[in-house]
Amino acid sequence: xxxxxxxxxxxxxxxxxxxxxxxxxxxxxxAAAAMRAYINSFPGGSPDYQDAxxxxxxxxxxxxxxxxxxxxx
Numbered sequence: 001x002x003x004x005x006x007x008x009x010x011x012x013x014x015x016x017x018x019x020x021x022x023x024x025x026x027x028x029x030x031a032a033a034a035m036r037a038y039i040n041s042f043p044g045g046s047p048d049y050q051d052a053x054x055x056x057x058x059x060x061x062x063x064x065x066x067x068x069x070x071x072x073x
Contacts, residue, residue: 003027006068030064031057 006026024032038056042049 003065004068004072006030006071027061027064027068030067031060034063034067035060 004027006029009024009026009029035056038059039049039052042052
């Protein structure tokens with residue numbers, strides 16, 4: 001079963017006509033927002049900031065999935 005990606009983040013009226021989606025999914029948009037918040041929460045020189053590439057991407061998508069789940073309630 002595939003992950004719920006929330007559909008397109010910035011849909012246009014033409015997607016239904018051409019049966020396609022283009023651009024960023026809502027899940028990716030939420031993950032990018034979460035990633036920005038995680039990174040901005042640490043001072044630039046802190047160990048958490050230096051190790052951010054190791055944990056921020058997965059944490060951001062976990063947050064995005066939680067946001068989509070809450071949105072579907």
